[in-house]
Amino acid sequence: MDDLLADFLTETNESLAELDLALVKLERAPDDAQTLSLIFRHVHTIKGTCGFLGLPRLEHIAHAAENVLGRMRDGKLAATPDVISSVLAAVDVIKAIVAGLAASGNEPAGDDTRLAASLNAIAEGRTPAMAAPPPPPIIPTTTATATAPPPAVEAVKPEPLAEAPPPADPAGDSHAGAQTIRVTVDVLEDLMTLVSELVLTRNQLLQLARRQENSGFAVPLQRLSQITSDLQEGVMKTRMQPIGNAWNKLPRLVRDLARDLGKRIELVMHGAETELDRQVLELIKDPLTHMVRNSGDHGLETPAERRAAGKSEGGRITLSACHEGGHVIIEIGDDGRGLPVDKIRAKALARGLASETELAAMSEAQILRFIFRPGFSTAAAITAVSGRGVGLDVVKTNIERIGGAIELRNAAGLGTTFTIKIPLTLAIASALIVEAGGERFAIPQLSVVELVRAGMGGEDGECRVERINNTEVLRLRERLLPLVNLRGLLALGEAAADADTAAHCIVVAQVGSTMLGIAVDAVFDTEEIVVKPVAPILRHVTMFSGNTILGDGSVIMILDPAGIARATGVVGSNEARATPGAVKDSPEAHGPQRTAMLIFRAGGPEPKAVPLGLVARLEHIEKARIELSSGQPVTQYRGRLMPLVPLSGTLDRNAESHPVLVFADEDRGQGRDRCMGLVVDEILDVADEHLAIELSGGQQPGLLGTAVIAGKATGVIDTGYWLQHAAQDWFHGARGGRPRVLVVEDAEFFRSLLVPSLSAAGYAVTAVASATQALALRDAGTAFDAIVSDIEMPELDGLEFVRRVRAGGGWAELPVIALTGHAGLADVAAGRNAGFTDYVQKFERDALLASLRQCLAQSGALAAPVG
Amino acid sequence: MAGPRDRVCLVVDDSRVVRKVARRILESHGFTVEEAEDGSQALESCRRAMPGSVLLDWNMPVMNGIDFLKALREEFGPGNPPVLFCTTENDIDRIEQAITYGAQEFIMKPFDDEILVGKFTQVGLL
Numbered sequence: 004m005d006d007l008l009a010d011f012l013t014e015t016n017e018s019l020a021e022l023d024l025a026l027v028k029l030e031r032a033p034d035d036a037q038t039l040s041l042i043f044r045h046v047h048t049i050k051g052t053c054g055f056l057g058l059p060r061l062e063h064i065a066h067a068a069e070n071v072l073g074r075m076r077d078g079k080l081a082a083t084p085d086v087i088s089s090v091l092a093a094v095d096v097i098k099a100i101v102a103g104l105a106a107s108g109n110e111p112a113g114d115d116t117r118l119a120a121s122l123n124a125i126a127e128g129r130t131p132a133m134a135a136p137p138p139p140p141i142i143p144t145t146t147a148t149a150t151a152p153p154p155a156v157e158a159v160k161p162e163p164l165a166e167a168p169p170p171a172d173p174a175g176d177s178h179a180g181a182q183t184i185r186v187t188v189d190v191l192e193d194l195m196t197l198v199s200e201l202v203l204t205r206n207q208l209l210q211l212a213r214r215q216e217n218s219g220f221a222v223p224l225q226r227l228s229q230i231t232s233d234l235q236e237g238v239m240k241t242r243m244q245p246i247g248n249a250w251n252k253l254p255r256l257v258r259d260l261a262r263d264l265g266k267r268i269e270l271v272m273h274g275a276e277t278e279l280d281r282q283v284l285e286l287i288k289d290p291l292t293h294m295v296r297n298s299g300d301h302g303l304e305t306p307a308e309r310r311a312a313g314k315s316e317g318g319r320i321t322l323s324a325c326h327e328g329g330h331v332i333i334e335i336g337d338d339g340r341g342l343p344v345d346k347i348r349a350k351a352l353a354r355g356l357a358s359e360t361e362l363a364a365m366s367e368a369q370i371l372r373f374i375f376r377p378g379f380s381t382a383a384a385i386t387a388v389s390g391r392g393v394g395l396d397v398v399k400t401n402i403e404r405i406g407g408a409i410e411l412r413n414a415a416g417l418g419t420t421f422t423i424k425i426p427l428t429l430a431i432a433s434a435l436i437v438e439a440g441g442e443r444f445a446i447p448q449l450s451v452v453e454l455v456r457a458g459m460g461g462e463d464g465e466c467r468v469e470r471i472n473n474t475e476v477l478r479l480r481e482r483l484l485p486l487v488n489l490r491g492l493l494a495l496g497e498a499a500a501d502a503d504t505a506a507h508c509i510v511v512a513q514v515g516s517t518m519l520g521i522a523v524d525a526v527f528d529t530e531e532i533v534v535k536p537v538a539p540i541l542r543h544v545t546m547f548s549g550n551t552i553l554g555d556g557s558v559i560m561i562l563d564p565a566g567i568a569r570a571t572g573v574v575g576s577n578e579a580r581a582t583p584g585a586v587k588d589s590p591e592a593h594g595p596q597r598t599a600m601l602i603f604r605a606g607g608p609e610p611k612a613v614p615l616g617l618v619a620r621l622e623h624i625e626k627a628r629i630e631l632s633s634g635q636p637v638t639q640y641r642g643r644l645m646p647l648v649p650l651s652g653t654l655d656r657n658a659e660s661h662p663v664l665v666f667a668d669e670d671r672g673q674g675r676d677r678c679m680g681l682v683v684d685e686i687l688d689v690a691d692e693h694l695a696i697e698l699s700g701g702q703q704p705g706l707l708g709t710a711v712i713a714g715k716a717t718g719v720i721d722t723g724y725w726l727q728h729a730a731q732d733w734f735h736g737a738r739g740g741r742p743r744v745l746v747v748e749d750a751e752f753f754r755s756l757l758v759p760s761l762s763a764a765g766y767a768v769t770a771v772a773s774a775t776q777a778l779a780l781r782d783a784g785t786a787f788d789a790i791v792s793d794i795e796m797p798e799l800d801g802l803e804f805v806r807r808v809r810a811g812g813g814w815a816e817l818p819v820i821a822l823t824g825h826a827g828l829a830d831v832a833a834g835r836n837a838g839f840t841d842y843v844q845k846f847e848r849d850a851l852l853a854s855l856r857q858c859l860a861q862s863g864a865l866a867a868p869v870g
Numbered sequence: 871m872a873g874p875r876d877r878v879c880l881v882v883d884d885s886r887v888v889r890k891v892a893r894r895i896l897e898s899h900g901f902t903v904e905e906a907e908d909g910s911q912a913l914e915s916c917r918r919a920m921p922g923s924v925l926l927d928w929n930m931p932v933m934n935g936i937d938f939l940k941a942l943r944e945e946f947g948p949g950n951p952p953v954l955f956c957t958t959e960n961d962i963d964r965i966e967q968a969i970t971y972g973a974q975e976f977i978m979k980p981f982d983d984e985i986l987v988g989k990f991t992q993v994g995l996l
Contacts, residue, residue, distance in 0.1 A: 010887050014887060048885050055888065
């Protein structure tokens with residue numbers, strides 16, 4: 004009777020799933036006779052069928068539970084939390100036995116005397132005496148119930164679920180009866196595959212038929228087409244399950260959680276009937292459970308805390324689901340305390356996930372996203388409930404793996420809501436069909452943010468492509484996005500050098516938290532595509548995530564924006580590596596030292612420029628917001644007064660608003676953040692430029708020199724001068740104990756930029772033009788606290804320099820930070836091997852300062868300046 | 871006098887396991903078995919084609935055994951088809967009720983071949 008046992012297991016598991024839900028429901032609504040009778044019937048059926056299979060232990064427990072339920076049904080016993088708990092304990096034992104049965108085919112051994120005695124005692128009305136010491140889990144079971152005596156205040160309000168999920172599967176099963184059959188998932192998967200093939204074939208046929216007028220095939224084809232569509236829909240339906248199936252276990256989980264934590268939690272579920280592919284459903288089950296547990300454990304406060312905060316004692320966790328396009332949106336919200344931004348910030352710092360500088364520059368939303376980083380948990384104490392080493396990072400990874408995204412909204416004191424967006428199905432995806440170099444490609448719609456058509460350097464300020472030498476960037480509403488030309492990337496015919504790029508359509512794609520533009524030749528339509536895995540022969544090409552067959556029978560590749568982003572990074576560093584150690588005299592030789600320059604106009608028609616890395620933000624500040632403070636124009640900016648320095652000398656009173664380059668000095672932290680606004684006439688452009696600069700040698704104050712940028716002579720601003728001009732106190736002069744930094748840099752231009760920057764940050768800076776000079780200083784016995792060195796230098800390059808520093812002498816232990824125009828992984832590895840402490844991109848001023856602080860703190864030589 | 875459906879037994883039980891056990895026993899004794907998961911399905915089945923006998927569970931969703939029995943006798947008159955009422959020791963007080971509403975015999979769960987054959991013989995079905 005083996006298949007009988009299998010039937011029994013299926014049937015009983017279904018009953019058990021329903022039992023959990025019904026019991027929790029009964030606890031909230033103890034008078035619900037219908038629920039009670041449902042519970043009774045399930046336990047009764049389990050007990051009844053045990054007899055047929057010779058399962059005495061199961062029968063014994065089910066019988067005892069049935070006794071209790073029978074008394075309740077007859078109105079002789081009230082459905083108190085204690086009573087429900089003991090029935091839940093019995094259900095747990097039943098589950099454990101059933102699990103053992105499923106695993107071994109035999110009832111596992113165990114002693115249920117105490118549980119049975121306790122149940123019988125309750126049935127006989129001796130409740131109080133017996134309920135206090137809870138029956139311990141009788142056998143080692145993973146689902147040991149929370150049967151601890153409850154606090155006087157019970158977990159849940161006697162309020163029915165706002166919208167309980169429909170009774171799970173068995174409901175449909177038992178009602179439909181003979182109309183329902185069981186089919187293994189494999190069969191459904193095979194069907195799905197076959198239908199996909201059929202759809203593709205149908206589409207091919209349709210395309211062929213369209214070319215033939217008055218074909219005799221037209222009518223039957225149309226019929227075939229319709230039937231195929233219906234069939235596809237039908238098969239898709241077989242894969243669909245209500246999300247309520249994944250939620251089934253949650254009421255019980257929340258109930259036990261509330262009991263364990265001494266909280267009052269109400270679980271509200273909306274949209275349990277929302278259907279999604281069972282494969283997706285399986286994949287989100289665990290993440291959802293984890294997040295609900297998190298909300299209950301970390302999000303919601305204890306009743307006392309809630310009272311103190313002026314809230315109702317009972318917390319609420321709201322789960323909702325709905326369809327939106329081809330996606331399912333699931334929200335898990337609580338009305339708890341909200342995420343502790345300060346704690347998260349502190350923890351991110353403690354864990355070294357970000358430097359103080361970086362954190363200071365981050366918005367609250369950015370800081371909150373740290374909770375998705377591996378190993379990040381803010382719970383001070385690891386509770387038994389959460390904090391099991393599986394964090395939100397795993398949740399995020401799992402959701403992203405199926406092409407989903409997770410977002411969060413936080414309101415301090417009011418709660419946190421996580422929003423998960425997942426595709427309805429993995430088998431069929433919505434994709435944008437694009438063309439590049441005569442080939443078509445599919446881009447998953449999920450990662451497409453928007454489609455733009457960009458003019459080249461046109462007047463359209465919203466969106467345009469800026470192309471400097473071989474690098475294109477997309478300016479989109481004041482953001483600069485990396486731009487990839489698909490044709491160039493995939494080496495399809497003539498690449499990016501083509502001048503009509505301007506007219507190209509650009510797909511703005513989101514990859515994790517970054518966006519990039521993908522320039523294509525044409526955009527067609529959004530199509531539902533059947534996703535096929537990439538053939539093994541192409542699997543190493545990470546730019547593709549799969550392929551599909553279009554209606555006309557052509558096989559096209561599905562692009563993976565994440566892979567493209569990675570691939571472009573690699574391409575970039577390869578290019579840079581192509582000209583290592585080149586001679587620095589000619590402008591062309593500066594290949595590896597391209598620097599993004601912000602070009603603007605101020606006090607004259609000729610363009611001026613400043614390295615973009617030094618500028619914190621670009622703003623337009625209205626005339627009305629500018630006031631005078633002891634003769635100095637200032638404005639309220641991000642909660643403090645920011646001095647404004649007009650580069651042209653005077654502020655144009657007629658202008659309605661002024662473009663302002665904001666230089667922020669947020670590195671100093673401790674509330675001493677300062678910023679300064681350099682007022683210019685017009686912001687012109689951002690150019691990624693090979694630097695060929697002629698230094699003016701201090702002929703004109705505030706100007707470092709002139710460079711040819713985008714074909715025009717451009718004045719390069721000496722930011723140090725202007726910073727000093729704005730706020731004298733940024734420069735503390737020779738204050739004792741300033742860390743001494745040696746800058747080794749062959750290019751005078753860079754030295755001129757670095758020295759004021761570092762001085763402004765409070766370092767005593769010495770600059771030399773070559774490694775040889777630096778080593779001479781060492782040999783002369785000059786002491787420093789840190790060294791910042793360029794990599795590519797004539798004669799003795801940075802790598803060799805640092806090797807010699809490490810080889811011995813007074814500087815052997817000093818932190819040495821490498822400055823480089825390109826930091827590919829391989830470069831970093833090589834640099835570290837040679838002895839560099841850290842790697843910093845040239846002109847990443849904040850990064851350099853952060854790195855210096857960190858290095859100095861680690862070396863313990865001297866505390867880095869704090870202000 | 872023997873009708874074509876005399877040897878058809880309708881097994882009414884919400885448990886697939888119980889239905890299967892009953893089916894095996896009855897089929898081994900030459901019965902044709904039809905199944906229903908609850909009283910309302912069973913009533914539908916009877917309206918389509920009346921079975922020769924009914925093996926009826928007591929506790930079922932939608933329409934329980936007693937309600938089915940009442941409806942069956944009301945609609946089709948007393949006595950036919952014979953109904954064997956299944957129950958457990960927890961529901962002994964229901965037996966009387968079942969007999970009142972027109973069940974011919976009761977069977978305690980769990981039943982086996984011997985018990986089932988004994989009861990069917992008692993009612994004259996075997």
